[in-house]
Amino acid sequence: MNHWIIAPVILPALLAPVIGFVMRHDIRLARTASVAGTLALIAIAIGLTLLAASGPDPHVYRLGDWPAPFGIVLVLDRLSALMVLLTVGLAFFVLIHAIATGWDARGRHFHALFQFQLMGLTGAFLTGDVFNLFVFFEILLIASYGMMIHGGGRERMQAGLQYVVINLAGSTLFLFALGTLYATTGTLNMADLAERVSAIDLEEAGLVRVAAMLLMIVFAVKAALFPVQFWLPATYANAPAPVAALFAIMTKVGAYAILRVHTLIFGPDVPATGGIAEDWLFPAAIVTIAVGAMGVLGARRLLPLISFSVIGSMGTLMLAIAAFSPEATTAALYYMIHSTFAAAALFLVADLVLSRRENERLNAQPPITGNGFFAALFFAAAIGMVGMPPLSGFLGKLLVLDALRAPDEMAWAWTAILAGSLVTIVGFARAGSTLFWKSTALVTQPRPEEGAGRDAADAAPTPPDQPRVIEVAPAMGAIALLALLAIFAGPVTGYVAQTSAQLFDRASYVDTVLHSDANLPENTKDLSGESNGYDEADADGDAMGDDETAIPDTGDQNTGEPAIEGGE
Amino acid sequence: MEILVASAIGVLTAAGVYLVLRLRAFPVILGLALLSYAANVFLFASGRLTSNMPPILDKSGAEVAYTDPLPQALVLTAIVISFGMTAVLVIVSLGAFLERESDEINLPREDDPEPGEDTGDDTGDDTSKAGGETSV
Numbered sequence: 241m242n243h244w245i246i247a248p249v250i251l252p253a254l255l256a257p258v259i260g261f262v263m264r265h266d267i268r269l270a271r272t273a274s275v276a277g278t279l280a281l282i283a284i285a286i287g288l289t290l291l292a293a294s295g296p297d298p299h300v301y302r303l304g305d306w307p308a309p310f311g312i313v314l315v316l317d318r319l320s321a322l323m324v325l326l327t328v329g330l331a332f333f334v335l336i337h338a339i340a341t342g343w344d345a346r347g348r349h350f351h352a353l354f355q356f357q358l359m360g361l362t363g364a365f366l367t368g369d370v371f372n373l374f375v376f377f378e379i380l381l382i383a384s385y386g387m388m389i390h391g392g393g394r395e396r397m398q399a400g401l402q403y404v405v406i407n408l409a410g411s412t413l414f415l416f417a418l419g420t421l422y423a424t425t426g427t428l429n430m431a432d433l434a435e436r437v438s439a440i441d442l443e444e445a446g447l448v449r450v451a452a453m454l455l456m457i458v459f460a461v462k463a464a465l466f467p468v469q470f471w472l473p474a475t476y477a478n479a480p481a482p483v484a485a486l487f488a489i490m491t492k493v494g495a496y497a498i499l500r501v502h503t504l505i506f507g508p509d510v511p512a513t514g515g516i517a518e519d520w521l522f523p524a525a526i527v528t529i530a531v532g533a534m535g536v537l538g539a540r541r542l543l544p545l546i547s548f549s550v551i552g553s554m555g556t557l558m559l560a561i562a563a564f565s566p567e568a569t570t571a572a573l574y575y576m577i578h579s580t581f582a583a584a585a586l587f588l589v590a591d592l593v594l595s596r597r598e599n600e601r602l603n604a605q606p607p608i609t610g611n612g613f614f615a616a617l618f619f620a621a622a623i624g625m626v627g628m629p630p631l632s633g634f635l636g637k638l639l640v641l642d643a644l645r646a647p648d649e650m651a652w653a654w655t656a657i658l659a660g661s662l663v664t665i666v667g668f669a670r671a672g673s674t675l676f677w678k679s680t681a682l683v684t685q686p687r688p689e690e691g692a693g694r695d696a697a698d699a700a701p702t703p704p705d706q707p708r709v710i711e712v713a714p715a716m717g718a719i720a721l722l723a724l725l726a727i728f729a730g731p732v733t734g735y736v737a738q739t740s741a742q743l744f745d746r747a748s749y750v751d752t753v754l755h756s757d758a759n760l761p762e763n764t765k766d767l768s769g770e771s772n773g774y775d776e777a778d779a780d781g782d783a784m785g786d787d788e789t790a791i792p793d794t795g796d797q798n799t800g801e802p803a804i805e806g807g808e
Numbered sequence: 809m810e811i812l813v814a815s816a817i818g819v820l821t822a823a824g825v826y827l828v829l830r831l832r833a834f835p836v837i838l839g840l841a842l843l844s845y846a847a848n849v850f851l852f853a854s855g856r857l858t859s860n861m862p863p864i865l866d867k868s869g870a871e872v873a874y875t876d877p878l879p880q881a882l883v884l885t886a887i888v889i890s891f892g893m894t895a896v897l898v899i900v901s902l903g904a905f906l907e908r909e910s911d912e913i914n915l916p917r918e919d920d921p922e923p924g925e926d927t928g929d930d931t932g933d934d935t936s937k938a939g940g941e942t943s944v
Contacts, residue, residue, distance in 0.1 A: 401897075409840065
């Protein structure tokens, strides 16, 4: 058992309270600690990725060394390692940007919340237990509430309130889904669930299907899938731009959860739920692309425009995931890496541009200092987002198109992606030319008095004339990553192909978690034969009645989850 | 007892959904609280309903009836989380109320001039198409 697997959860969990309590009066100290912690996380994530890539089987971390269906497990496979690496890589760019632009000093506890957010994200990617997934969702959400309203302001508080309400409703739905799942299967361990759900007959599968759909709705809220995408534009457009850039990974959490749960537990070949996710995800993804594209065309401010382009890219991603085949998942994973950094790059560039303009309306205003430079940055990031050739978006969309060749889905999928891309290109081209091109036609006049628009409070007091290197470095770094992703598309695609192959090898996951020798310590070996019957044991107590060692597993659930919860 | 618990969950959920769909923050908070109570009772019932049973096994190993302890642990976690979340929600809505002096949930439409806000430059807006924002 490799203890580094839990390090991405433990490190920010320990660092965040220290930053919050000890370093709250010294922003430089907090910045240093936060950057150091994120760098350490990157190192750990790279190590974990190498570990996950070293062998065919997933690596299991049993908390407290309790055997798997009873204790909580963390599971490190290629997918979770990839997502953790993606998260901390993105976090590093966002953190540097927030520090360089002074966003972190406009409210309190930015760095503590940031670390808690990372804890929730990495935990959600690593956990092998659906209730634990709920707990980590709540951790990342409660941190994101604080980040969302960081800096304050009327519209931001209002949008933050909506964001909290929609996510609390989603959490309630999550609990209902978990209750249904536990009532029908008697377990919440993902591997154990996979075994039991696949053993359920079609005639008795009604409640399991309800749970599967409830879970999908919950994850669709996070992934901003139609018809529950409506919260995203208001949230992302009103959040501080660096926070919106970090939120680019939050939608991917929903996509990851759908991919994990509806492949491993409710997979396409499971008789009880076969195909139920695919039937609903595919049309929802098509409409999501349309909503995103139309939103990009209709947006009148820059941040909503980018938010709608995020919705569109989530539609493309979910279209690839909805096929639930290894080839399409390979394309989806490549596109997921790309769209995370593309969205983040756009938000970071938009923040740099908007902090130099009077307000964020898309109209011609006197050109900002360094107009040409920022135009180039915006151009590059927009190219990445819409999927034009030199950057990785083009390859990502090409992979997705190539994977969706089944005759009954090809017409819809290709039309949606191609038409959506075209409309998005038009929207971005219009926005870019209005922002940067038409502005140069205006004669520079003395500015009207400050205070017009809602950004007066947000804007830096006196925007520096020339952009500093450290300010633009994160945005350029994110764009450079898109270029690298395109250049090294071969190796990356190779890695994600192995990832999706491992994801669809459900037997290997279940065997590693439940049936490996390490899961059977000497004193608990007797449990292995009985774990199948304990769900109906509550009434008559026949299955576990004669084994003392069954008692500690309940104690573990009692202490384990509140212990993680206590980290908040 | 099943009828009682089931109808309690149903009534709590119905009332919660009704309140969440209100336009003001205060009923919405109450509605979310009711929804989380419904979820907690539902989770509790997911381990089967038994009364007067211990949540632990007999030490002697005799075949005795017991109630499933896992849902109780889940409910405990869910209660703590929803308690914390409700506190955050109250603070956020209080902050929004103080900023806007109205506890409406909806965002103001872009076209509506806000009382007290100086909408000075609307010049560029005429050229762009309407209807991009989803005001929920």
